Amino acid sequence: MNNTKRTEKEQNILKAAEHVFGEVGFRNAKMEDVAAEAGITKVTLYSYFKSKENLYLGVTYKALMLLIDLYYETINKHRNKQGIDGSIALMEAFMTFCESNYLYSETLLDYFSMVRSTSQGKDESKLTTAIKDSLYYTKLQDIQNRPFKLSAQEIKRGQDDGSILAKYDPMLLTLQGWTVCLGYIKLIASNGNNASPIFNVQLSDLKKMQLDLNRELLSNRSIM
Numbered sequence: 001m002n003n004t005k006r007t008e009k010e011q012n013i014l015k016a017a018e019h020v021f022g023e024v025g026f027r028n029a030k031m032e033d034v035a036a037e038a039g040i041t042k043v044t045l046y047s048y049f050k051s052k053e054n055l056y057l058g059v060t061y062k063a064l065m066l067l068i069d070l071y072y073e074t075i076n077k078h079r080n081k082q083g084i085d086g087s088i089a090l091m092e093a094f095m096t097f098c099e100s101n102y103l104y105s106e107t108l109l110d111y112f113s114m115v116r117s118t119s120q121g122k123d124e125s126k127l128t129t130a131i132k133d134s135l136y137y138t139k140l141q142d143i144q145n146r147p148f149k150l151s152a153q154e155i156k157r158g159q160d161d162g163s164i165l166a167k168y169d170p171m172l173l174t175l176q177g178w179t180v181c182l183g184y185i186k187l188i189a190s191n192g193n194n195a196s197p198i199f200n201v202q203l204s205d206l207k208k209m210q211l212d213l214n215r216e217l218l219s220n221r222s223i224m
Contacts, residue, residue, distance in 0.1 A: 010048055013038045014062055017055050022103045026056055051130035054137075060111045061136045063104035064143060067097055071150045083158020088215050090151050091177050095207055098185045105185050115144060148174050155218075164218045173218065180210050 016038035020029045031052055035045040049055040074093045078086035098105035118126045121141055131137050151174040158164030164173070184207060187198070 014058050053130040054134040057134050057136035060107040061140050063107050068146050082163035084163035086154040094181050
């Protein structure tokens, strides 16, 4: 099988896995269910993905690549605006991405939780053999820091143009924004695909407030 056909087959399997994981969750998903959804045999599935963990990491890699592409598009869209506008737009893009892709948000949260718990992957004693053997795990390690670096780059641009206070390191401010986003994302993740109000609060209002507060935090010298 040539590389193009293999890639198409692999993408079809990942699409099927997304459907199964989204329906029953990773723990309850079975490889035979993924194979059936993809219209292939279980033997064929294992010739592409040797474990369920590798398949889940494949979905995670796809999610992170899509997020990175979205970051580049957002930065390009705001390149003629101030750095603070681009920085807040990146936060909003990340939050909206997770709203629109419940499974992707779940896989990314799981992956970054694993990264933290294993000291950036250096403590392999906490990794399963399936994860260590996964090509997608290696590919994820290569790009896992790119969203943070792109955010820090945009914050630095804002510091250079004066729209963001230069008192703090751009990566520190990036991580501050990341924690804001994580709280929101975990909240919507707990709802699954149901974006119903919580305590009569619309999640869209909460999102807007968080973005407004972070803009104020980045630009207001009386706060910083």
